[in-house]
Amino acid sequence: MIEVEELRVNRGGRLVLDIPELHVSPGRVLGILGSNGAGKSTLLSAMAGEMRPGEGEVRFGGRAIQSWRPPELARHRAVLPQVSPLGLPLSVTEVVALGRIPWAGIEDREQHWDAIAEGLAVASAAHLARRPYGALSGGEQQRVQLARVLAQLHGAVPRETALMLDEPTASLDLPHQHAILAAARCRAMEGAAVMLVLHDVGLAARYCDEVLLLAQGRVVAHGPAPLVLTEEAISRAYGMAVRRLHDPQGREVVFVPA
Ligand SMILES: Nc1ncnc2c1ncn2[C@@H]1O[C@H](COP(=O)(O)OP(=O)(O)OP(=O)(O)O)[C@@H](O)[C@H]1O
Numbered sequence: 253m254i255e256v257e258e259l260r261v262n263r264g265g266r267l268v269l270d271i272p273e274l275h276v277s278p279g280r281v282l283g284i285l286g287s288n289g290a291g292k293s294t295l296l297s298a299m300a301g302e303m304r305p306g307e308g309e310v311r312f313g314g315r316a317i318q319s320w321r322p323p324e325l326a327r328h329r330a331v332l333p334q335v336s337p338l339g340l341p342l343s344v345t346e347v348v349a350l351g352r353i354p355w356a357g358i359e360d361r362e363q364h365w366d367a368i369a370e371g372l373a374v375a376s377a378a379h380l381a382r383r384p385y386g387a388l389s390g391g392e393q394q395r396v397q398l399a400r401v402l403a404q405l406h407g408a409v410p411r412e413t414a415l416m417l418d419e420p421t422a423s424l425d426l427p428h429q430h431a432i433l434a435a436a437r438c439r440a441m442e443g444a445a446v447m448l449v450l451h452d453v454g455l456a457a458r459y460c461d462e463v464l465l466l467a468q469g470r471v472v473a474h475g476p477a478p479l480v481l482t483e484e485a486i487s488r489a490y491g492m493a494v495r496r497l498h499d500p501q502g503r504e505v506v507f508v509p510a
Pocket residue numbers: 263264268286287288289290291292293294295334
């Protein structure tokens with residue numbers, strides 16, 4: 253679905269990302285983890301085709317991502333940015349409807365409203381539909397942005413889509429963190445390639461099939477989540493000695509300072 257080769261990104265005259273190779277397959281959830289400034293958002297942006305890297309290539313669905321026409325790309329991959337500033341006095345429904353702009357002229361009225369209703373329901377935001385977006389709390393706004401992103405992919409063939417979420421749980425309470433990540437996993441079960449930038453290592457252990465661990469723009473470890481989320485790799489990536497605690501089944505994992 254998405255392939256990255258020899259990707260290098262320079263920002264402010266500095267190499268901030270150097271990824272020799274990365275593949276994200278349909279139906280898989282990739283967690284991208286690492287310390288502040290490690291290059292996680294830059295990688296997501298490059299994989300989304302939002303920026304042209306200095307060197308290397310990103311292929312989406314077998315084609316160079318830069319060769320996709322923007323509306324066509326937007327019907328296949330949706331991105332939740334880390335911050336979603338909105339300077340317009342829109343209602344929640346209007347914000348979610350922004351996700352349907354790439355479908356203008358293709359969808360009928362029923363599909364349009366189905367997509368919005370489904371996005372709002374999955375993001376637990378249906379009860380907010382008539383509220384002004386600007387009057388919502390940070391976590392409520394985050395869920396509405398998620399609804400917009402989910403609505404954007406409604407109607408696409410799941411195996412041809414990618415869902416890219418940059419810190420989707422950042423302002424969410426505990427139940428909503430799990431609800432949103434479970435929804436992302438559901439999309440993967442339907443066939444989508446899912447990428448999650450996360451800071452919570454425990455959530456990554458629970459919801460991601462694979463983890464890419466970055467430090468200073470370089471790969472510290474990449475592979476199946478249980479193999480990557482080790483004390484040694486986490487300590488190296490974050491520059492802090494940690495100890496791994498887990499439940500008897502080894503499913504729930506938490507890292508604490510050693
Ligand atoms: N426009 C820019 N000009 C110069 N440097 C930049 C620019 N944008 C990002 N950078 C630098 O690129 C590096 C990677 O940034 P990026 O936002 O990808 O990090 P991140 O891993 O997502 O961090 P965080 O966890 O804090 O969100 C950082 O060192 C950042 O300062």
